[in-house]
Amino acid sequence: MPGLSKRELRQKTICGVLLALIGIALLVLGVLLFTKALNKNSNAVQDNDKESDAGTVLDSSRQDEEDLPASSYNIDISEYEEYIYTEDEKYLMLVNPENSCGKYVPDDLVYSSDATEYDFSGYNIDRVVLKALTAMCLEAESDGIFGIDITSAYRSYAYQDALFGHYCDQEMSKNPSLTRKEAEEIVSTYSCRAGTSEHQTGLCVDLRVRGDNDSLLEESFADTGAGAWLAENCERFGFILRFPAEKTDKTGIIYEPWHFRFVGYKAANEMKSSGLCLEEYVEKLGI
């Protein structure tokens, strides 16, 4: 180059190279910063997702908690949960005039007056059913409903046979012209033949209000505070009102607002929401 000494030329070249290097360095730095910014952005998106996922999870768990039956009781049901929520098919056992259980004897009967948490009269009853019943009666008390008691629970084949025979004798003494078979036909409209009573399963109870004999095994039980409360709340404890007024053609049994059958929480709630009685429910499940 004219007018530039070799030294000046070298200096200029070095300057050019340095500038080029700085330029490259700045470019690389720029690219790095840009990439980092991009990453940061995408991290932010992931974090947002995570956050919203976590939010959803939290929300749904909060929802679940609200839906959890345990949170809707006044009493602490933690010691009763395993009984109330059982899904053992044993508790869907169907016994009615068309489905005899023969001389079946339940294998897990306990005595109701042995329950320490609630004051029941003494009847044999399935162990799990007594636990769920205890929780139900304690909850009723917490709602101001006192004095619910058992008036019948497990009844053996022999007992039902004797009871049925006793009613037949009564009918025949009222009307001596009846044959035994005719008397049995009449009695079978209001009492079960041995082997066809649900009471033989140990899974049901007839309930009453202690001291109130007027509503004892009467339709008027439905109008008592206890009767109304039980009809409204029994499914929360795994029970159903077994013989509703509108299902007598399906159950073959008259309206019995005092007779409660344990089936477990899930089945009881499904039956309540669908309006199915046990005969229909069991048929639907194909059991």
Ligand SMILES: [Zn+2]
């Ligand atoms: Zn009954």
